[in-house]
Amino acid sequence: xxxxxxxxxxxxxxxxxxxxxxxxxxxxxxxxxxxxxxxxxxxxxxxxxxxxxxxxxxxxxxxxxxxxxxxxxxxxxxxxxxxxxxxxxxxxxxxxxxxxxxxxxxxxxxxxxxxxxxxxxxxxxxxxxxxxxxxxxxxxxxxxxxxxxxxxxxxxxxxxxxxxxxxxxxxxxxxxxxxxxxxxxxxxxxxxxxxxxxxxxxxxxxxxxxxxxxxxxxxxxxxxxxxxxxxxxxxxxxxxxxxxxxxxxxxxxxxxxxxxxxxxxxxxxxxxxxxxxxxxxxxxxxxxxxxxxxxxxxxxxxxxxxxxxxxxxxxxxxxxxxxxxxxxxxxxxxxxxxxxxxxxxxxxxxxxxxxxxxxxxxxxxxxxxxxxxxxxxxxxxxxxxxxxxxxxxxxxxxxxxxxxxxxxxxxxxxxxxxxxxxxxxxxxxxxxxxxxxxxx
Ligand SMILES: Cc1ncc(COP(=O)(O)O)c(C=O)c1O
Numbered sequence: 001x002x003x004x005x006x007x008x009x010x011x012x013x014x015x016x017x018x019x020x021x022x023x024x025x026x027x028x029x030x031x032x033x034x035x036x037x038x039x040x041x042x043x044x045x046x047x048x049x050x051x052x053x054x055x056x057x058x059x060x061x062x063x064x065x066x067x068x069x070x071x072x073x074x075x076x077x078x079x080x081x082x083x084x085x086x087x088x089x090x091x092x093x094x095x096x097x098x099x100x101x102x103x104x105x106x107x108x109x110x111x112x113x114x115x116x117x118x119x120x121x122x123x124x125x126x127x128x129x130x131x132x133x134x135x136x137x138x139x140x141x142x143x144x145x146x147x148x149x150x151x152x153x154x155x156x157x158x159x160x161x162x163x164x165x166x167x168x169x170x171x172x173x174x175x176x177x178x179x180x181x182x183x184x185x186x187x188x189x190x191x192x193x194x195x196x197x198x199x200x201x202x203x204x205x206x207x208x209x210x211x212x213x214x215x216x217x218x219x220x221x222x223x224x225x226x227x228x229x230x231x232x233x234x235x236x237x238x239x240x241x242x243x244x245x246x247x248x249x250x251x252x253x254x255x256x257x258x259x260x261x262x263x264x265x266x267x268x269x270x271x272x273x274x275x276x277x278x279x280x281x282x283x284x285x286x287x288x289x290x291x292x293x294x295x296x297x298x299x300x301x302x303x304x305x306x307x308x309x310x311x312x313x314x315x316x317x318x319x320x321x322x323x324x325x326x327x328x329x330x331x332x333x334x335x336x337x338x339x340x341x342x343x344x345x346x347x348x349x350x351x352x353x354x355x356x357x358x359x360x361x362x363x364x365x366x367x368x369x370x371x372x373x374x375x376x377x378x379x380x381x382x383x384x385x386x387x388x389x390x391x392x393x394x395x396x397x398x399x400x401x402x403x404x405x406x407x408x409x410x411x412x413x414x415x416x417x418x419x420x421x422x423x424x425x426x427x428x429x430x431x432x433x434x435x436x437x438x439x440x
Contacts, residue, residue, distance in 0.1 A: 002386065002410040004153045004166035004226055008393050010039040018043065040404075042394045050075030053418050053425050055402070063400045066417040066429055069371075072260055072285030073331040074420040080288045083327035084320055092320045095122070096312075101322035108329060110296065112267050114276045119302045122317030123293040126256035126283025127155025132295050132311065133279045134159050134217065137250045139305045143214030147204045147244075148173075149182040151408045153226040154219060154254055163219060166226050176213050178204035182227035182408070183236060186364040186375055190233050198239035205247045217250040217279075222269030223258035228407030229366055229373025229414065231263065237273040250301070253277035256293075257371070260285040261332050261419060264342030264369025272368060288331075290324040291315070337419040341369035348372060348415070348426040355430065359437045361385065370421055373406060374413040384411035395436040401429055 015026055026044055030037045045063070049056040052074045055063045065075070073080065087101070095102060106120050123129045138144050146163050148154070153166040161167050165179050173179060180200035188196050205215045218240065224230040241251045258269025259282055270277050279301065283293035293316070305311070315321070332338065349365055349372055356362035363382070364375035376385040376392070386409045393413065396403055406414040417425065 001151060001165065001408050003169045004151075004164075005038050006169075007405040007410045008040055008390060010041060010044050012037075014042065022046075041397045043397070045397070045402075053421050061400065063397075063402055064417075064425060064428055065402050066415050066421065066425070067402045067404045068418065069257065069262065069416045070284045071289050071418050072262065073288050073328055073335070073337060074418045075289075077288060077327075077331055079331050080290075080324060080327040083323040084290055087320045087323035090319075092318050094312075094314050095317035099319050099322065101319050101326070102317045105322040105325045106317075108326065109294065113280060113296055116276065116298050117280060117296045119297055119299045121295045121297075121302065121311060121313075122321065123283075123295065123313055124291040124315050125155070125293050126254070126281065127157050127160050128313065128316075129256070129281035129283055129293040129295050130154045130160045130163075130219070130252070130254060131157040133252045133254075133281045133297075134163060134219070135309075136279060136295070136297060136301050136305050137217035137252060139308060140301045141214065141216045141249060143216035143249070144176045145178065145205070145208035145213040145215040145249075146176065147178045147180060147201055147208075147215075147218045147249075149220060149224060149227050150179045151182060151227045152179075152219075152221065154221070155256075175211065176208070178208055180204050182224050183230050184228070185230050185232055185236075185366060193233065194236040194239045197236065198243050201240045202243045202247075205243070205249065215247050215249045217252050218244045219252040219254055221254040221257050222273065223263060223368065223371050225257040225371065225414070225416075226406055228375070228412040229371060231272065231366060231368035231371070234272045235274055237270070237275060241273075241275055241277075250278040251275070252279045252281060254281050256281060256283040257416075258368075259283075260328065261338035261341055262369050262371050262416075264338055264345050267332075267338065269368075286328060287321065287324045288328050290321065292321040292325055332419070335420065338369075340421075341419050344421050344423055344426055345369040345372065347423055348421075348429070351426065351430045352433075355434055355437075358434075361388065361437070367415075370415075370417055370419055372415040374415065375407070376411050376413065384409040386410040389413055392433075392436055395439070396432060399432045399436065401432045403429075 183197040253270040280296040352365040363377040378385045404414040406412045
């Protein structure tokens, strides 16, 4: 398996090929950031400005952003920027004082989630949300066994890294974390997908038990983004969640990727499966670039946790975070971004599917709303084609269209633009991708 940070990453061994100011800048950064420095693309990019679905370099050259889901309502959206700066100029303190803004935002957010999930705790990142969710689950169930999918990425704290197989360059998660195959709708027939995935989860829970490890939770990203984007058939997750509940475990829905309308039909990815999670974790698109996250859960789960621990997060749920959170929801509603994600996502998927007839190396086009995966295959044996995916991503970059890679092998093109992506943007992406695939 390819670690997530190795996908589409610049190789420092190639720095000399860059030459000039770019080489100098890349080396300067590598010297400062050391081994943890990761840059995208064979020729790293430097941007100075963003607007809508476009990123601009210092020469004013525009790149179509079909990759970034954090600026979900569009880069530097004026309504969000204005809300943040206005509140920043007025008051910004931690949340141990009353502030109506965060109360109103909590009410607004909770109203979008199933009624039993009626408590929210704010965080600053998706990693913090998942860290707290794992602790809540463990405390509530008395177990420490976690089940995740094989290329899952849930964040960067110690606890969450252990539950993120995609973070490992060598070795594997500890014994209390069980890794199951992703619900690969391309390789498993759709009519068997639900039972197959549930069977893997059941076997993992059974194996934990056999080894004397009590089961705590199944944590999944409900669009399976780093696993390669698996959205269909809707409802396939239900059988696995029944298995989890029968084993007295909790279901943690990680909405850091699919949340806030990306999948089009619903605000939350788990709703595609007609499910009610025990804990929902939020992050990235929640603040359109401002660091805000949340954990939403049934009150008894939080009550049990608070009997043993306190939880305070200095920057979480501040007046500025609340103002930004409100503004993002305003834009999603006012600009009908879910409807747009649905309409443009379907259009783009159809155009990609049509294109696959001309390009047999496209094995599958899948996804929901504006989260689309394109599975690339080797021409000879039909096996996953990660090198080809890397080549295509870099050629697109050279033509100023930005996408990324996903999947266990890194062979899936990941198309995940801001939700203001239009049919005109989609046509541009298709035209450039068609050219790139047609080249040798
Ligand atoms: C599914 C999922 N969960 C959690 C996270 C962690 O979020 P953050 O990097 O904001 O801490 C990520 C980040 O990529 C993610 O993709």
